[in-house]
Amino acid sequence: MLDTASLGKRERNRLNNRKAILDAARDCFRETGYEQTTIRDIIRRTPLASGTFYNYFSDKRDIFIALFRDFLEALRTLIRSAHDTASDEHDLIHRMYSSLFLAAAKDPVTYELAHRNSQAVRELFGSDILDLAMASMDTHIRSLAANDRLPGQDSDYISAACRGVAYEVSLRVAERARQRPQMADEEARRATEFVVGFLYSNPFDGSKHQRRRA
Incomplete structure (x- = not known):
């Protein structure tokens, strides 16, 4: 700062x-x-x-760009802190999800605006907001999956599922934080616990399904 x-x-x-x-x-x-x-x-x-x-x-678009750049800088600061303070890979994923959700909760208007104008964000910054937020996390999720430290066998599917969850849940966090700004930190915490709990609860394990079909 x-x-x-x-x-x-x-x-x-x-x-x-x-x-x-x-x-x-x-x-x-x-x-x-x-x-x-x-x-x-x-x-x-x-x-x-x-x-x-x-x-x-110069105009409203210029303001949007400035708001989004400030948002990205805040998010990158949180992600850098996550990298510096995480104790292991599992803790890093927890902290990085927390970074995304906390940034969305702290500035829900900019976050929602960026989602609604994803094409403009791509043209201005080369990626959409989730790509910018998830790039580092995706590497670690794929690494865990490849080493059988997450349930399932297909790192592409696991990565896509984690990205989809982050996309939808972050929007819900922003919506709730916008409606109840006094609960922003709590919403980010609840979302993080939910997503990380889902990630490690074996949602990608097909063995039960296979046993039922046998």
Whole structure:
């Protein structure tokens, strides 16, 4: 995180103004929707003069890009911390799911907006939001599956299933956190425990099915 105390007054003002615009835009997008929000709506929620907006952003799309970049940086910070503090592979997967769900819960408006505009995200960043979030986790899940440390035999199916679960559950986390922001941390924790519990509960083991058919 940038240490604003070491910056000059002018630069601090610029950072504060930019943050005020982004915070106002996020609130407007949450309450009114991205398409319906106007630049005038955003500026009205700040103490800034109307022309100030264009000193920082060119249009709404520019704001979306800035919000998403800030979201990605927060997510990458959480994922780096997960890598640095995990005690083993199992703990790493737990912490990485937690990173994704916590980021979604902390900024649900940006997360949902990125999902609804996945094509734009791909064009701007080269991948959609889940690819950006899951790339590192996917490597570890495949490694565990290949070494028979997760139930099942097919690492491709396990990876696809884990990705699908992360996709759907992260959206539910964002939706619940948006509706009840005071429960954001709790929703992220509950989602993490659910997904990791599912992952290690042998959902990919086909032996029971095979025995029933025999």
